[in-house]
Amino acid sequence: MSYMMTLYRTYERLEKDPANFTQRGLLKVGFSTQQAHVDVKLGKEGQFISATPVEKQLADTVIPVTEYSANRTSKPCPHPLFDKLKYIAGDYPRFCKEDNAEAYQAYMEQLQAWCESPYSNPKIKAVYQYLNQKTLIHDLVEQGIFSVDENGRLTKKWENQPNLKLPVGNQADAFVRFSVIGVDSIPALWQDGKLQDQYTNYYLSQEGSKKFCYVTGNRLRVCNIHPSKIRHSGDKAKLISANDITNFTFRGRFETAEQAYTISYEASQKAHNALKWLIQNQKQVARIGDRVFVLWGVDGEELPDPMADTFQFCFEEQSVEINTEQEFAQQFKMAITGYHAEIRKDSQLVLLGLDAATTGRMAVVFNREYNGLQGNELIDNIERWHKTCAWNTRYYNETKKQEYHFGAPSPVNLAKAAFGVSRGNYLEVGSNKLLADTVQRILPCICDGAKIPRDIVKAAVNKAKFPQNYGEDFNLWYQVLSASCALYHRYLCDYQPGDPCIMDKEDISVNIKEIDDFTYNCGRLLAVADAIETWALREKSEDKKSIRTTNAMRLFSKFNQNPCRTWGILNDRLAVYKAQLGVKGTYLYDLIGEISSKIDPIQFEKASNLGGKFNLGYDSQRIAIIKEATERKAKKMEEE
Numbered sequence: 001m002s003y004m005m006t007l008y009r010t011y012e013r014l015e016k017d018p019a020n021f022t023q024r025g026l027l028k029v030g031f032s033t034q035q036a037h038v039d040v041k042l043g044k045e046g047q048f049i050s051a052t053p054v055e056k057q058l059a060d061t062v063i064p065v066t067e068y069s070a071n072r073t074s075k076p077c078p079h080p081l082f083d084k085l086k087y088i089a090g091d092y093p094r095f096c097k098e099d100n101a102e103a104y105q106a107y108m109e110q111l112q113a114w115c116e117s118p119y120s121n122p123k124i125k126a127v128y129q130y131l132n133q134k135t136l137i138h139d140l141v142e143q144g145i146f147s148v149d150e151n152g153r154l155t156k157k158w159e160n161q162p163n164l165k166l167p168v169g170n171q172a173d174a175f176v177r178f179s180v181i182g183v184d185s186i187p188a189l190w191q192d193g194k195l196q197d198q199y200t201n202y203y204l205s206q207e208g209s210k211k212f213c214y215v216t217g218n219r220l221r222v223c224n225i226h227p228s229k230i231r232h233s234g235d236k237a238k239l240i241s242a243n244d245i246t247n248f249t250f251r252g253r254f255e256t257a258e259q260a261y262t263i264s265y266e267a268s269q270k271a272h273n274a275l276k277w278l279i280q281n282q283k284q285v286a287r288i289g290d291r292v293f294v295l296w297g298v299d300g301e302e303l304p305d306p307m308a309d310t311f312q313f314c315f316e317e318q319s320v321e322i323n324t325e326q327e328f329a330q331q332f333k334m335a336i337t338g339y340h341a342e343i344r345k346d347s348q349l350v351l352l353g354l355d356a357a358t359t360g361r362m363a364v365v366f367n368r369e370y371n372g373l374q375g376n377e378l379i380d381n382i383e384r385w386h387k388t389c390a391w392n393t394r395y396y397n398e399t400k401k402q403e404y405h406f407g408a409p410s411p412v413n414l415a416k417a418a419f420g421v422s423r424g425n426y427l428e429v430g431s432n433k434l435l436a437d438t439v440q441r442i443l444p445c446i447c448d449g450a451k452i453p454r455d456i457v458k459a460a461v462n463k464a465k466f467p468q469n470y471g472e473d474f475n476l477w478y479q480v481l482s483a484s485c486a487l488y489h490r491y492l493c494d495y496q497p498g499d500p501c502i503m504d505k506e507d508i509s510v511n512i513k514e515i516d517d518f519t520y521n522c523g524r525l526l527a528v529a530d531a532i533e534t535w536a537l538r539e540k541s542e543d544k545k546s547i548r549t550t551n552a553m554r555l556f557s558k559f560n561q562n563p564c565r566t567w568g569i570l571n572d573r574l575a576v577y578k579a580q581l582g583v584k585g586t587y588l589y590d591l592i593g594e595i596s597s598k599i600d601p602i603q604f605e606k607a608s609n610l611g612g613k614f615n616l617g618y619d620s621q622r623i624a625i626i627k628e629a630t631e632r633k634a635k636k637m638e639e640e
Contacts, residue, residue, distance in 0.1 A: 002369060003350055003352060003364070003367060003369065004214075004215050004263065004267070004271045005215050006298055006348055006350050006369070007270070007271035007272075007274045007275050008215050008216070008267050008270050008271045008274070009298045009348070010274045010278070010296065010298050011026075011270035011271065011273060011274035011277075012270070013298060013299060013300065014026055014274060014277060015028075018193070020277070021193060021196075022193065024277070024280075024281050025277060025280055025281070026273065026274075026277045027062065027273040027276065027277070028196050028197070028200050028273075029200045029203075029204065029265075029266055029269040029270060029273070030064055030065060030066075030199055030200045030203045030204070030269065031062055031063065031064055031065065031196060031199075031200075031273075032062075032063060032065045032070050032227065032229065033060055033061065033062055033063065033229065033233055034060075034061055034063045034079075034082065034175055035056075035059040035060060035061065035175065035233075036054050036059050036061040036082065036175045036176065036177040036190075037053065037054055037059065037166055037174040037175050037176070038051055038052070038053055038054060038140065038145060038174050038175070038176045038177070039051065039052050039053075039054050039176075039177055039178075039179060039188075040136070040139075040140075040176055040177070040178050040179070041178075041179045041180075041181060041187070042126050042127065042130050042178060042179070042180050042181070043126070043180070043181060043182055044122060044123075044126055044180060044181070044182040044183050045126065045129065046125075046126045046127070046128070046129025046130040046132075046133075047130070048130060048135070048139045049181060050143065051139065051140055051143045051145050052145075053145055053158070053161050053164055053166060054166075054177075055164055055165055055166070056165045056166065057165075060233070061082065061175075061177050061190045062190045062191075062196070063079055063081065063082045063177075063190065064079065064080040064081050064082075064196070064199045064203075065079055065080070066079070066080060066110075066203065067223060067224070067225050067265060068225060070225075070227060070228075071225045071226075071227075071228065076102050076103040076106050077106070078103065078106050078107035078110055079107075080110055080111065080114060080199065080203075081111065081124060081127065081178070081189065081199075082175065082176060082177045082178065082189075082190065083107060083175065083176070084173060084174065084175050084176070085100075085136070085137065085172060085173075085174055085176065086098070086100045086103050086104075086172075087100070087103045087104060087106075087107040088104070088107055088131055088136060088176060089104070089131075089134075089136040089137045090104055090131065090132070090133070090134025090135070090136065091134045091135060091136065091137050091138055092104065092137065094137070094138075094152075095137045095138075095141070095146075095148065095152065095153055095154045096153065096154055096172050097153070098172075108128070108131065108132065111124065111127070111128050111131075112128060114199070114202055115128050117202050117205075118202075119198040119199070119201050119202035119205070120198070121194075121195050121198055122180075122183050123178075123180040123183055123189055123192070123195060124189075124195070126180045126183070127178050127180070127189075136176070137154070144160050145160065145161070146158075146160065146171050146174075147159035147160045147171070154171045154172050155171060156169070156170050156171065156172075157169070157171070158171055177189070177190055204221075204265070204266060206221075207221075208221035208222070208265070209221065209222055210222065211262050212262060213262060213263055213264035213267055214261060214262055214263055215263050215264070215267040215271065216264060216266075216267050218264075220264035220265070220266060220267070221264060221265050221266075222262055222263065222264055222265065223263055223264060223265040223267075223268040223269075226238050226239065226240045226241065226263075226268050226272065227268070227269065227272040227273070229276065230272065230275055230276055230279070230354065230362065231279060231287075231290070231292050231354065235356075236359050236360055237356035237358070237359065237360055237361055237362035238360060238361065238362055239272070239275075239354075239362050239364070240261065240263070240268070241360065241361060275294075275352075278294050278296050279292055279294055282294055282295070282296050283305060284296065284303055284304075284305045284306070284307075286305075286307040286412070286439075288412065288432060288435055288436040288439055289432025289433065289435065289436050290355060290356060290432070290436075291353065291354065291355040291365065291432075291436040291440070292353070292354045292355075293306075293307065293351070293352070293353045293354075293366065293439075293440075293443070294351075294352055294354075295349070295350070295351045295352075296349070296350060297342070297347060297348065297349045297350075297375075298347075298348040298349075298350075299344075299346075299347065299348075301342040301343065301344075301347055301349065301375070302338070302339065302342050303339065303342065303349065304335070304339050304379060304382050306351065306382060306411075306443065306446045306447055307410055307411055307412065307439075308410060309393060309407060309408060309409050309410040309413065310332065310386045310390065310393070310405060310406075310407020310408050311393070311405050311407060312410070313332070313335060313382075313386060313407070314328070314331040314332050314335050315331070325406065325509045328405055328406070332386070332407075336379065336383050339379045340376060340379055342375075343373060343375040343376050343379070344372075345372050345373060346372065347370075347371075347372060347373075347375050348369070348370070348371055348372075349369070349370040349371075349374075349375050349378065350367075350368070350369050350370075351366065351367070351368040351369075351378075351443075351447060352364060352366065352367055353365045353366025353367070353440060353443075355436070365440065366440055366443060368447055368448070378447055380449075381446065381447055381448060381449040382446055382447070384449060385408055385445065385446045385449075385490075386407055386408045388489065388490045388493040388494075389408045389409075389414075389445070389452070389486050389487065389489065389490035390406055390407050390408050390486055390489060390490075390503070391406070391407075391409075391482050391483075391485040391486040391489060391510060391619070392405075392406055392482060392485075392509070392510045392619070392623055393405055393406070393407055393408075393409050393482055393486070394475075394478065394479060394482065406509045406510060408486060409482065409483050409486055411438075411439045411442040411443065411446065412435070412439055413479070413483055414438075414442060414456070414460070414483050414486070414487060415429065415435050415438035415439050415442065415456075416428070416429055416435070416483075417460045417463060417464075417479065417480045417483030417484060417487075418438065418456050418457075418459040418460040418463065418483075418487070419434055419435070419438060419459060420463075421469075422469060422470045422471060422476055424471070425473075425475075425476065426476070427476065427479070427480070438456060441453050441456065442456065445490070451494040451495065452487060452490045452491055452494055454491070454495075456487065457484075457487045457488055457490075457491045457612065460480070460483055460484040460487045460488075461484045461487070461488055461611065461612040461615060463480050463484065464477070464480050464481045464484040464485075464615050465556070465557050465560050466556075466557050467481075467553055467556050467557075468553075468554070468556075468557070472549060474549075474553070481615060481618075481619055482619065484612065484615050485612075485615050485616050485619050488612035488613070488615060488616060489501075489502065489503065489616065491612065500513060500515045500517060501513055501515065501517055501520055501613055501616055510619065510620050510623050510624075511620070511624070512524070512620050512621060512624045513620065515598075516598050517613060517617075518599060518600065518603055518604075518607070519607075519610050519611055519613040519614050519617065520613045520614070520616055520617035520620075521595050521598045521599050521617060522559075522563050522599065522604075522607070522610055522614055522617065523610070523613065523614040523615060523616060523617025523618035523619075523620075523621065524591075524595050524617040524618065524620065524621040525567070525592065525595045525596065525599070526552055526556070526559050526570075526618055527552075527617070527618045527619075527620075527621035527622040527625065528588055528591045528592050528595065528621060528625070529551075529552045529567075529570050529571075529574060529592075530550050530552035530553060530622070531588055531622070531625045532574055532577050532578065532581065532585055532588050532589075532592075533550040533551060533552060533573075533574065533577045534547065534550055535577075535581055535584070535585060535588070536577035536578075536580040536581050536585075537550070537577075539580060539581065539584070540580065551569075551570055551573050552570060555569065555570060560609065560610050560614060561608060561609055562607075562608055563604060563607050563608075563610065564604050564605045564606075564607065567604075587628065588625070591621075591625075
């Protein structure tokens, strides 16, 4: 579990910047987060001043915890300062049916011990003095925060706060935080950094069983119960747990949990809090359902996002305008060079994937560590990924206009293309688990340079054979087609590196390959047939953008299955569109003749079920025709 050492070192780097605590949510040792419902304001002598309900968007509160209170269940186990009414209200039995004597006593004894320690603070003494009066709920009722029924009991609903969005439904379950006015300039106890440091030092000073810590290498107070809330505030799964002491004790491998792994309380807190912070703040984080992937450097190195498409790899903002393919290639080269410059001999990078099969247990499902100059291998593999799993990919600029760039789609979009189904204007995979599993299988191809899984490529290629499954607009199908081409291009690079259909290494766009590959040229042929009919329909239509589906698109899957027979049907239907276009379609007619000369008639007659190169040929030719038409239009406008 060397990643725990890495997380520990990451925390020690993060804690040097106070802004990480005050602005970015880094937790100190002995602290967690909780949603508060009521803010009680006290004077420095412990007198009640006022109280206000806390709206949901402001409810997140940093609270001190103990090792056991952070993981409490039904047994009374109070937090050191802020807590529910059951623990802090001495008049709880008067307003609720339940007796809270045990919980209240445990809370007050624990708070008193802190007040009497060398790490005390005037603010917590004020809280202790106030709660010792046993008037909390009475004061909140008098203040109009809580409502009571005819018997003087708390009602379940917050009847006095009908317009507020409160994060809890039952008044008796309210969580209370405190502010103390008149002591210093920071009345809110949950925002007082000095008070937090005092609690951390107080809790670490307490005695406990000391053993060898595998993270720090020192004999320190060990931790038996570790933090949760790692991926989000409601996350109950833990990275380290050992509760198999009654049945198959540790599967027969150890007699005690400590024989497997021992970590001190301080090291556990720092490692877990660093991981929480990274998931919340790191740019290189991907959430797919409940699965989380995060990449970071111990010393804060600027790293590429392995989950990004090529456009995101080069630009953080989607509104960036790209004027030429050469400009995009230059940006990609600059980005790669910049990431290499971040790698030093003492760099330590970690890529971690987390998921939970059950509510309480979290697993590290993906783990890669790069020490020193090994980080350059990671960046080299990511660079190769963006150059080999690459095709013309769509993105939207700031005016919501679709633009193209040559590069790799994101792993999520590749997974959706392979296993997703159309939901109107977007793709959806049947389950988050399938989506996350597919992305996880693609990740080694990006980070390790592993070969692309054949079944993912096959699934995407097969999906692209049926444009009719994606509605009349075809924009969604074009995304699937582009992803299938990118995956198949990577497949050729991995398994058939000498194939002539592979783009040149220094190429930065999809260009037509003038080769005698049968399947590739079949795809080109269908693209030209589609273009002829499209041009003719647009010439005839008043709305140039909205035309009916062409015969080529209707017969796309049929052509793939039986090209010779389907081409006979298509060729007959093209006659009327050629007549409509006349000389305007000369460029396309010549293309058909050129491509047909490269296709062996005997092979054409026997062919069936064309493969991934068909998609490459079709999309290459489609893009080439669009570029040619755009250039001709621009030239004509210049002449006019």
